[in-house]
Amino acid sequence: xxxxxxxxxxxxxxxxxxxxxxxxxxxxxxxxxxxxxxxxxxxxxxxxxxxxxxxxxxxxxxxxxxxxxxxxxxxxxxxxxxxxxxxxxxxxxxxxxxxxxxxxxxxxxxxxxxx
Amino acid sequence: xxxxxxxxxxxxxxxxxxxxxxxxxxxxxxxxxxxxxxxxxxxxxxxxxxxxxxxxxxxxxxxxxxxxxxxxxxxxxxxxxxxxxxxxxxxxxxxxxxxxxxxxxxxxxxxx
Numbered sequence: 760x761x762x763x764x765x766x767x768x769x770x771x772x773x774x775x776x777x778x779x780x781x782x783x784x785x786x787x788x789x790x791x792x793x794x795x796x797x798x799x800x801x802x803x804x805x806x807x808x809x810x811x812x813x814x815x816x817x818x819x820x821x822x823x824x825x826x827x828x829x830x831x832x833x834x835x836x837x838x839x840x841x842x843x844x845x846x847x848x849x850x851x852x853x854x855x856x857x858x859x860x861x862x863x864x865x866x867x868x869x870x871x872x873x874x
Numbered sequence: 875x876x877x878x879x880x881x882x883x884x885x886x887x888x889x890x891x892x893x894x895x896x897x898x899x900x901x902x903x904x905x906x907x908x909x910x911x912x913x914x915x916x917x918x919x920x921x922x923x924x925x926x927x928x929x930x931x932x933x934x935x936x937x938x939x940x941x942x943x944x945x946x947x948x949x950x951x952x953x954x955x956x957x958x959x960x961x962x963x964x965x966x967x968x969x970x971x972x973x974x975x976x977x978x979x980x981x982x983x984x985x986x
Contacts (some may be wrong), residue, residue, distance in 0.1 A: 790972060792973070799883070799978060800978060801880075801881045801976045801977055801978035801979050802918070802963060802965075802976040803976075804973055804974075805970065807973060810984075817973070822923055822945060838955070849917055849918070852916075853907045860923075861906050861908065861923070861967045861974065862908065862923065863920075863974060864909075864920070865917030865918045865919070866917050867915075867916055867917070868915070868917050
């Protein structure tokens with residue numbers, strides 16, 4: 760099992776460029792999440808999905824879009840990157856509510872710099 | 875409005891001593907709490923959790939204590955080892971809540 764994987768690991772964008780971050784999980788988890796981590800801010804939820812074809816906004820959704828076309832994949836898009844989106848992005852997944860645990864499994868992260 | 879707070883950004887401890895990391899929460903609906911550990915350039919990894927029906931949960935060197943009346947939890951690491959040096963995040967959730975709310979993290983440095 761690879762667990763949760765993220766592509767790419769690093770990326771540098773110029774302001775206004777677009778890109779898509781890919782998250783994949785092989786644990787058959789229903790729920791998937793995108794977070795950003797900034798110094799002194801902890802992990803903040805951007806968007807999440809509770810199943811294929813569903814998405815919902817988290818704490819800091821502005822400037823991002825997501826899609827969950829397949830259960831195992833969760834894509835995070837930046838349509839027009841801004842320097843404020845320089846961050847480390849983490850994807851996570853978990854089994855559904857009611858199955859005994861709230862534990863989320865995290866990917867290794869994508870470090871994004873917007874110049 | 876930060877619902878989960880870790881007021882100590884950093885903590886330094888000597889090897890072999892106890893490390894105590896603290897976390898406070900404001901939302902009384904939270905009934906499940908987790909601690910994650912994060913090394914540089916890696917994703918957070920789950921460490922230990924506790925349900926609000928308990929006031930203590932132990933796993934090897936790691937113990938989490940929950941004080942519901944004070945809305946406070948703490949993670950004890952005994953004895954601390956240099957390999958425990960990492961950032962520790964506290965997180966909380968509630969029954970029916972699909973998300974985790976994370977604190978800002980505490981950086982633990984265990985020196986030999």
